[in-house]
Amino acid sequence: MSADVSNKITRNPRKSLWHSLFSTWDRTQITASFILVGLMAISPLFVDSPYFMGIIILAALYAFIGISWNIIAGFTGQLLIAHIIFLALGGYTTIVLLNTYRVSPWVGIFVGGLVAASAGIIIALITLRYGLKLDYFALFTIALLVALRTLFLKWEFVGGAVGMYLRLAKPSTAKMIFDSKPPYLYIVLALLTLGIVIQYLIYNSKMGKYFMAIREDEAAASALGVNTSRYKTLSVIIGATLAGIGGGFYVMYVTFIDPTGLFNLGVNVEIVMAGPIIGGLGSLSGPILGAFVNKPIAELIRGFLAEERSGITLIVYGLFLILSIMFMPRGLAGVFHSLYLKIKRPSKEEA
Amino acid sequence: MALLEVQNIAKRFGGLVAVNEFSLSLDRGEIVALIGPNGAGKTTAFNVIAGYYKADAGKVLFNGRDITNLRPDQICALGLVRTFQVVRPFRGLSVLENVMIGAYARTNNNHEALARAEEVLDFLGMSKLSDRVASGLPIAGRKRLEIARAVATDPQVLLLDETMAGLRPLETEEVIGMVRKLSERGIAIFLVEHVMKVVMSLAERIIVLHHGETIAQGIPSEVVRNPQVIDAYLGEANATS
Amino acid sequence: MSPEIFYQTIVNGLFTGGIYALVSIGLTLIYGVLIIVNFAHGEFLMLGIYVAFWAYTIFELDPYLSIPLAVVLIGGLGALIQRGLIQRVLDAHPLNQIVLLVGVSTLLIGLVQFFFSAEPRSIHVPYETEVITLMGLRMSIPRLIAFFASMLISLSLYVFLRYTRTGKAIRAVSQSREAAKLMGINVNYIYMLTFGIGTAITAVGGALLAPNHRMIPTMGQAYSVIAFVVVVLGTMGNFVGAFLGGLIIGVVETFAGFFLGGDVKIIASMLIFILILLFRPSGLFGRKQT
Numbered sequence: 031m032s033a034d035v036s037n038k039i040t041r042n043p044r045k046s047l048w049h050s051l052f053s054t055w056d057r058t059q060i061t062a063s064f065i066l067v068g069l070m071a072i073s074p075l076f077v078d079s080p081y082f083m084g085i086i087i088l089a090a091l092y093a094f095i096g097i098s099w100n101i102i103a104g105f106t107g108q109l110l111i112a113h114i115i116f117l118a119l120g121g122y123t124t125i126v127l128l129n130t131y132r133v134s135p136w137v138g139i140f141v142g143g144l145v146a147a148s149a150g151i152i153i154a155l156i157t158l159r160y161g162l163k164l165d166y167f168a169l170f171t172i173a174l175l176v177a178l179r180t181l182f183l184k185w186e187f188v189g190g191a192v193g194m195y196l197r198l199a200k201p202s203t204a205k206m207i208f209d210s211k212p213p214y215l216y217i218v219l220a221l222l223t224l225g226i227v228i229q230y231l232i233y234n235s236k237m238g239k240y241f242m243a244i245r246e247d248e249a250a251a252s253a254l255g256v257n258t259s260r261y262k263t264l265s266v267i268i269g270a271t272l273a274g275i276g277g278g279f280y281v282m283y284v285t286f287i288d289p290t291g292l293f294n295l296g297v298n299v300e301i302v303m304a305g306p307i308i309g310g311l312g313s314l315s316g317p318i319l320g321a322f323v324n325k326p327i328a329e330l331i332r333g334f335l336a337e338e339r340s341g342i343t344l345i346v347y348g349l350f351l352i353l354s355i356m357f358m359p360r361g362l363a364g365v366f367h368s369l370y371l372k373i374k375r376p377s378k379e380e381a
Numbered sequence: 382m383a384l385l386e387v388q389n390i391a392k393r394f395g396g397l398v399a400v401n402e403f404s405l406s407l408d409r410g411e412i413v414a415l416i417g418p419n420g421a422g423k424t425t426a427f428n429v430i431a432g433y434y435k436a437d438a439g440k441v442l443f444n445g446r447d448i449t450n451l452r453p454d455q456i457c458a459l460g461l462v463r464t465f466q467v468v469r470p471f472r473g474l475s476v477l478e479n480v481m482i483g484a485y486a487r488t489n490n491n492h493e494a495l496a497r498a499e500e501v502l503d504f505l506g507m508s509k510l511s512d513r514v515a516s517g518l519p520i521a522g523r524k525r526l527e528i529a530r531a532v533a534t535d536p537q538v539l540l541l542d543e544t545m546a547g548l549r550p551l552e553t554e555e556v557i558g559m560v561r562k563l564s565e566r567g568i569a570i571f572l573v574e575h576v577m578k579v580v581m582s583l584a585e586r587i588i589v590l591h592h593g594e595t596i597a598q599g600i601p602s603e604v605v606r607n608p609q610v611i612d613a614y615l616g617e618a619n620a621t622s
Numbered sequence: 623m624s625p626e627i628f629y630q631t632i633v634n635g636l637f638t639g640g641i642y643a644l645v646s647i648g649l650t651l652i653y654g655v656l657i658i659v660n661f662a663h664g665e666f667l668m669l670g671i672y673v674a675f676w677a678y679t680i681f682e683l684d685p686y687l688s689i690p691l692a693v694v695l696i697g698g699l700g701a702l703i704q705r706g707l708i709q710r711v712l713d714a715h716p717l718n719q720i721v722l723l724v725g726v727s728t729l730l731i732g733l734v735q736f737f738f739s740a741e742p743r744s745i746h747v748p749y750e751t752e753v754i755t756l757m758g759l760r761m762s763i764p765r766l767i768a769f770f771a772s773m774l775i776s777l778s779l780y781v782f783l784r785y786t787r788t789g790k791a792i793r794a795v796s797q798s799r800e801a802a803k804l805m806g807i808n809v810n811y812i813y814m815l816t817f818g819i820g821t822a823i824t825a826v827g828g829a830l831l832a833p834n835h836r837m838i839p840t841m842g843q844a845y846s847v848i849a850f851v852v853v854v855l856g857t858m859g860n861f862v863g864a865f866l867g868g869l870i871i872g873v874v875e876t877f878a879g880f881f882l883g884g885d886v887k888i889i890a891s892m893l894i895f896i897l898i899l900l901f902r903p904s905g906l907f908g909r910k911q912t
Binding site for chain 1: 465
């Protein structure tokens, strides 16, 4: 949360680019985000291994999903824990459209976004209509996750317990199937860029400020003219849509989907929650920082223990969450923010 | 018809009648105070007018329009805004951002909201606090922020809920000054207050509530000499001594 | 559905419900005192069953005999977790609390998976297939033992809370933290003790399940969800509500299993859950929300 609105007039015109990129913490976060995206974009030039490219792709996807959750839980403060529902619905929509109806995934992922958005509307309306707050809201979303998992386990049309594999096909751009990693990288980076831009636009708009007012104090927001029901619903719709689109990409990249794998709280922690929590929930750069710290470290640790001891990933994520909440409640972004303020005003040690 | 017309509102909680046949009329630029011993029903009446409690009887009319059961945000949009007795700042946001939230009630444009917020802060002498994070303010600052935020919504009527509670004398003076300035700007003010000094220096008219009933209404000098009023307050003093 | 099958289903449901009751009592106790929903609750049941597994594999200890071990180890672990971690977030934003507990849950699952692998485990005791027939109803011995044990433990805990000094202190804190402090009760100690008891009783539920039960590190999550349903149904913080709710849900679920099939029966509990959350969130014993 930025508390330094800087109206310093630059004395040196040559510094104006620097100024526009770094003059406020918010701008610094955006600049840093785009620099990171840029680095990822040129990474194929110096990264050969498909394994490492895969880590980058997933990290970028997790960042995108993290942004989608950040809008709901970070900006608006809604305890929508089982966010993975939206990703799963988007993924299922995309793969069913492709496999069964031959609809191009380029369209499919956006339809997936719409399906997820619809689920978001339903969740928002129900929880608002019945006044489900805080813990009850969180529990409700978890119950939905379990219910949906059970439904999808039994629903033959979407593959049931076995799940669905992407229909075998020759690599083609039209079908979003490629035989190498870089094309996937560029698609996910495009999505991530979109996410960064949307997140920033929201943050700087009336809607974003209203989201944050709701998070800070709903009753006060209402007293000041904020239609809290409308804005809470909006935040869920936006977050759900982005997550649904991300889910569509996810299924095209991993080429497989199944209920136990996706309607899964552990996966929810890994893909949705860990990034923004570590990076800083509610901040602009948190989801991205978190995802690009999270995924590589988790992979590194998993790589070190050569024997496939699958518990390691969970241990790492669990520790990440615990340590973040205990010692870095504002996440990495919060740490960097403090650093940024120190660098900006080195003389003013007293706040 | 007055700007704000409260007509015989009543509120019950179970068997207890908290407020009965409460009426009030308020016009542009007026300052009216609601006082009464503890438990008189002041906050209840306030909350009914502000839209936080549903009235069991009676109507609240604003600019001729029945607002009795509207949502708080709808009421604010119409031009009636309230503050909270226990202040509720947006703690993680800056003072400026807090006030901007109020300003957005009248505009969708960022620049306009920013300009308006800065104008309000300037008018109320709070400009140098703009960048402070709300949670870092002392209680007096948060109370002033509460008022500034409400003013940014460009209200015609401002409802102040025991704003002076917990303030030191100097701080109280400052807030009294703020309220006077706002009144001069044309905002009608209805305040619930416990601190008599504030009431006497600000109010043009006083309503006294006791056990939910209106026992006196009029100009300060008269109300203060009203034997029923004295009884009500002394009765309370006797009960606690 | 014939009468024999009907009564048999009820009996089976009660047996299942007994374990649910234990787990839910633990959860509701924690909520009542610490005002926190333990999103890692099911993991303590899982830990209990793995303690039984470990004791059986290493020491050939009968699972029922490992109950005291589970109580001490897992209750102790719970107390430590409360003291070290949860204590810090008791007054923080609910999101932080939930995330911390999700982190604890993930960590615990990961640790168990690391040490015992994700492969399903099980232990087999000689009497596990023994069945008693009473009044025409078949009851498996382990499940019968588990049921009586859970009844006994629930009752003991009830007596403890009702009549002992410490129990009353716990109830005092659940009613008013401030008043309890003024009475000289060490509230922080009560928090730790309560969390320890809550996790211990859940772990006992796990140990009771051990004979011939399939064990995987993620098995606790389903029990967490059931516990949430039961606790909300029985009113959060209400001991008797959790007890009765556990039995009710056990029976409902077993009937659902009969009609819908074993892997989908959870949907019945989910439906109940959603209905309660929507129409009577204060639970069976709660007051209507204003």
